[in-house]
Amino acid sequence: MxxxxxxxxxxxxxxxxxxxxxxxxxxxxxxxxxxxxxxxxxxxxxxxxxxxxxxxxxxxxxxxxxxxxxxxxxxxxxxxxxxxxxxxxxxxxxxxxxxxxxxxxxxxxxxxxxxxxxxxxxxxxxxxxxxxxxxxxxxxxxxxxxxxxxxxxxxxxxxxxxxxxxxxxxxxxxxxxxxxxxxxxxxxxxxxxxxxxxxxxxxxxxxxxxxxxxxxxxxxxxxxxxxxxxxxxGPSQEAEPAGDSEPAHEPELSVLRAGVPFEREGQTFFAEPYRIAAIRAEGHYTILYMDSEKLFCPWSITEAETRLLSDGFLRAHRSYLVNPKHVSCFERHKDNGTCYFDGVEALTKVPVSRSRLADIRSALGL
Structure with a gap:
């Protein structure tokens, strides 16, 4: 030896x-x-x-x-x-x-x-x-x-x-x-x-x-x-979204620090994106679904999609954004689907349109 x-x-x-x-x-x-x-x-x-x-x-x-x-x-x-x-x-x-x-x-x-x-x-x-x-x-x-x-x-x-x-x-x-x-x-x-x-x-x-x-x-x-x-x-501490993206602007950086705005009793609060299960379009504004609450948000659905893309939110339907981390069950239909949520009392399911089906399934690892 x-x-x-x-x-x-x-x-x-x-x-x-x-x-x-x-x-x-x-x-x-x-x-x-x-x-x-x-x-x-x-x-x-x-x-x-x-x-x-x-x-x-x-x-x-x-x-x-x-x-x-x-x-x-x-x-x-x-x-x-x-x-x-x-x-x-x-x-x-x-x-x-x-x-x-x-x-x-x-x-x-x-x-x-x-x-x-x-x-x-x-x-x-x-x-x-x-x-x-x-x-x-x-x-x-x-x-x-x-x-x-x-x-x-x-x-x-x-x-x-x-x-x-x-x-x-x-x-x-x-x-x-x-x-x-x-x-x-x-x-x-x-x-x-x-x-x-x-x-x-x-x-x-x-x-x-x-x-x-x-x-x-x-x-x-x-x-x-x-x-x-x-x-x-660097300033952007999340993975870049798919495709080309514009450079981050200062208002977006401040949103990343403050969170997603919502109104309650005449005051504006800010929610951490990870707590939000889904976002629904309501005219020119949106509704946040978080825990057992439905909360009014001054963002439009398009603005919410742009700002929250780096946090994993995806458009599931023309009126809905979903956070895949909160999806508890997914059901595939003939040419569309449905995302189900547990623990979100105000929202049980969100429809997934045919054009968004592949992105949602990919985010869910399917």
Whole structure:
């Protein structure tokens, strides 16, 4: 058995890579369910590459910091396969989250897939080592798998149970810790022995070449992190709506801070958009349906649709806007549909017109 140690700087750097990739991938998909199917697929694919590439990059940054008393290299084909496995498995998890109804079972299933993806990527990547063979038992793999799956389920649950900025940040921490913990738990349970006979199927990949490849990968992750981070801390803190949009004007920014206006007993109050289940046109004004109340709002239905698009509200009918987060049941008819609401005493259902059916079903994950 060979003695080994780790370079502390690269250990810390590997955690940083995992956190940056986690934030970028999780925030990139924020608001993806409001996009049309093609754009949503593109966003999911891009997020899968970033998250899966982040898992791979974190692993090999840490492996570059692995200090053994012998020289060793990697099989290039196996190393490439390890990256593709991570991307594909994370992509499968994101497809479940963004193209299926998001229930607790879906969230847990996606977390399990991500956790297994981390494990498979790690052990496939380790199998690519040449002139030095990793040795571990089935119990070592089981312990690493449990750690990875539990932490990954926690990360996906935190990030997707409620898609707020706070949840995305906490999910980022959980994701980074999941990847980092799995790697070093598995490595700590692994012994290394000298292997005189190379068993690689592809060309050799020494640490110098690997370092250049990992550097490029980390550079791309850092760039994506910076670009995504600017939108996170900028004035507009929600995902952009589908299609081209005009720059935000100052009155809209003040509405985002104040909420949706409604009148009660001669006074104007402001409601948080997430509390509103639906909005109905009433001439040149609108009625808000919130909890057990019907409230008068000075906005027109068109103004409400424009201002609340970034909060997830969708036009279900020419006279109605709905908040998909409050829809408890959806019924499909021949060429239209109906959204049902629980806990909203003043409103039980809203009709969905044929032209709006596809958007509503997409927002509901159907």
């Amino acid at each position: 060979l003695d080994y140690s780790h370079n502390a700087i690269l250990v810390v750097a590997s955690l940083g890579v995992a956190l940056m990739a986690g934030f970028t991938g999780l925030y990139l998909t924020h608001g993806a369910n409001r996009l049309d199917s093609q754009r949503r697929k593109f966003v999911v694919a891009l997020a899968a590459v970033i998250l899966g590439g982040g898992i791979w990059s974190m692993h090999f940054v840490a492996m570059l910091g692995l200090q053994l008393p012998i020289l060793f290299y990697y099989d290039a084909l196996v190393t490439l396969i390890s990256a593709l496995v991570a991307i594909l498995m994370v992509g499968l998890a994101l497809l479940l989250l963004h193209f299926r109804r998001r229930t607790m079972q879906t969230i847990v299933g996606a977390g399990v897939i991500v956790g297994m993806g981390i494990v498979v990527m790690h052990y496939v990547g380790m199998a690519g080592m040449q002139l030095c063979r990793p040795v571990y038992s089935i119990w070592d793999v089981a312990i690493s798998t449990v750690a990875s799956v539990v932490l990954s389920v926690l990360a996906i649950w935190v990030a997707y149970d409620n898609r707020t900025q706070r949840n995305i940040l906490l999910g980022t921490v959980c994701f980074g810790v999941a990847v980092f913990t799995m790697h070093f738990v598995a490595t700590g349970l692994t012994d290394f022995v000298v292997s005189d006979v190379p068993s690689g199927a592809g060309p050799e990949l020494n640490n110098q070449v690997l370092a250049m490849g990992v550097t490029v990968s980390v550079f791309l992750i850092c760039s994506a992190f910076l670009l995504t981070g600017i939108t996170f801390i």
